[in-house]
Amino acid sequence: MKKRIHDIDLFRKYPHEVQEELFHSLISKAKGTEWGRKYGYVDGLSVREFQERVPISTYENLYPYIERVMKGEQNLLWPSKIDWFAKSSGTTNARSKFIPVSPESLEDCHYKGGKDMLSIYVNLYPETKLFTGKGLSIGGSHQPSELNPKVSCGDVSAVIIQNLPIWAEAIRTPPLKIALMDKWEEKIEKMVEVTVQENVTSLSGVPTWTYVLLKRILEVTGKNNILEVWPNLELFTHGAVAFGPYRKLFREIIPSDKMNYLEVYNASEGFFGIQDQRGTEDEMLLMLDYGVYYEFIPMDQFDEEQPKTLTLDQVELGKNYALVISTNAGLWRYKIGDTVRFTSLRPYRIKISGRTKHFINAFGEEVIVENAEAAITKACQATDAVITNFTAAPVYMESEKRGGHEWLIEFEKKPGNLQQFIQVLDDSLREINSDYDAKRQNDIALKEPVVHAVPQGTFMNWLRDKGKLGGQNKIPRLSNTREYLEEIMAVNGL
Known part of the structure; x- marks a missing residue:
């Protein structure tokens, strides 16, 4: 963990160099893919040439490639074999999005984000007793794709939980067979039954659903607050929605000054940010070495057909930008639908300010x-x-x-x-x-x-x-x- 904090300090100090090196690595790895050949990916391609050659993509633009990968074709957007897809839950639209999850994005982005979250937390709170108990995570479910039974699709949380290494599975609760149940109301009851028997020291999940679970636990146990169930609880890692409106709700159900809250920015498309300071609400360090190259569209140009994007060294404080990413899962200049605002440029910290359609x-x-x-x-x-x-x-x-x-x-x-x-x-x-x-x-x-x-x-x-x-x-x-x-x-x- 100490070694990783040193690495994080390096990209805090040299953000542009880290992003530049990552960009060239992505281009080099993808130059032999169908997409890379189409847009002239070659070693030494500059960012400017990349922006001129490659159009900004929506999900609809990439879907013909994604559909082919789901049917079994490979080496289209990314060279590694892809047989997992995160079913996007960023909206409640009837039409789902299926985001490719490569082995690299799973290991070097999602899992790296989870490990960094622990490293940063321990660095902020060295007196922690987090590892004396288990972490309770609330995830979704996954199922075979309708297009190809050899391919699995589900909430990104389910994709992550299903592929966790043995050591990580040993320190979390509930067990896989419950965590991945698809019937939510039945899952809640099973989670309550199992987790009240554990020494839970941390929670992670969306505030809304986490609160539903905690409230049900109190109803079943007859306890007054969650600390009577889990006296060693000390951390809630949350994301997906702003925590401000929920802070009082959690304070009432977990009445302790020693309870800590850590914001993360983990989406189906990747893991992007982690709160790295005590006492800062919704402000997160932009993680720059996760296989994600960032560009930003000023919101006053968002509706243009091919708006000019800014690189990290061109952004300004306090302005809203639509996030554009190129990733180690083959999403190229992809608009993910989130808007961010920079609160610091040394190092680069962001707040999620909204959705481009909300x-x-x-x-x-x-x-x-x-x-x-x-x-x-x-x-x-x-x-x-x-x-x-x-x-x-x-x-x-x-x-x-x-x-x-x-x-x-x-x-x-x-x-x-x-x-x-x-x-x-x-x-x-x-x-x-x-x-x-x-x-x-x-x-x-x-x-x-x-x-x-x-x-x-x-x-x-x-x-x-x-x-x-x-x-x-x-x-x-x-x-x-x-x-x-x-x-x-x-x-x-x-």
């Missing part, structure tokens, strides 16, 4: 997920409320009516005064987003938000109805259409 801009207000989560957090703090989930969508203008935003919020603990909650939510959005504030001036374009406090289980019912209960599936926070919001209300008879 925003509200029906009236020029340009509200992004980061804005919404920050405002929700402030409203909860001001009214002593605790939420479990939320989504928001526009209310379009009619002949005599102004437009606005409509929110569905599921509270674990309702605010003492819902109107005060709405006021703080609105004021916070106005404070952090000048475009929203301008549209709210004198209710000129936007009226005050409409907030519905929906019954507990509302969002779970919607996910169940879509067959997306559990795993890494999550609720779309914002949408520029009313599709999600109206579906959720219809399923629950609201």
